[in-house]
Amino acid sequence: MSTSNLKTNILLLTEFKKGNKKAFRKLFELFWEPMFIRAKSIILDEDVAKDIVQEIWLNLWQKKEHGNFENFEAYIFKSVSYGCFKYLRNHKLKTAHLQAIAALELSIESNIADQHNLDQTRFIIEKSLTELPPRCQQVFRLSRMESASNEEIAQRLGISKRSVENQMSIALKSIRQNLRLAQSSLTSLVIFITLF
Structure with missing residues (x-):
């Protein structure tokens, strides 16, 4: 994620916490599809995946003022994994699904850490150049x-x-x-x- 995208997302998140519906809608537009794709890859059911993601966004709006969203992207993707896990647990589906979730969580955390390291390195290079x-x-x-x-x-x-x-x-x-x-x-x- 570029520094400008990061700043934009932070600004959107700040406005969203204040109850700004336009900021919430923009965050929704940015992240809904990747969240849906992740849920669908775990659940293997398009309608259920949509329901899980919609539920996450409803909860986000309800928790907007008191939620801990320091790393928003990590939070929402962990919410997707948790929502899928809860659905699979309640519907007693295959163990293979649960293993897929565990593997995805490790992958998500690793990707976010890698992106953070890359952003940090870019920041240090830019600072060095100035x-x-x-x-x-x-x-x-x-x-x-x-x-x-x-x-x-x-x-x-x-x-x-x-x-x-x-x-x-x-x-x-x-x-x-x-x-x-x-x-x-x-x-x-x-x-x-x-x-x-």
Whole structure:
């Protein structure tokens, strides 16, 4: 998920918690179909899958002011898994369905964690770039985001190929350093939490 999509979703969620029906409708439009597809893949019944997802959205609206939706996407997809599990339990369906739910939950959590890590890495790279001189930023963006070769960058900017290589080296060093700092901060936090 891009940073702009993340910000949009956070804004929509904030408005939804205030009771804004348009924000709720927009969240519904964004997430209903993936939720339905997930439910249908577990339940194998389109009508029941629709009912489960509709029930989740009704509950979301009822809990809008007091619900804990810090990670909204994780919350709704866990709700889908739980709703499917409840349906299967109440209807005494095959154990294979329950195993499918357990496997999906692990997959969902892993995908959300991976997406969070990717978003965090992108944020650190962008932050690192803003700390660099403008020319260095420009060289990095041309190289890594537009896939321009060092020769092409040198020609476009009217500088030597060696200068391009030096600027890339500075940019990469800064990014690596910031990524290491973020990783060591996270490790320190985990150690601190486990001690107390």
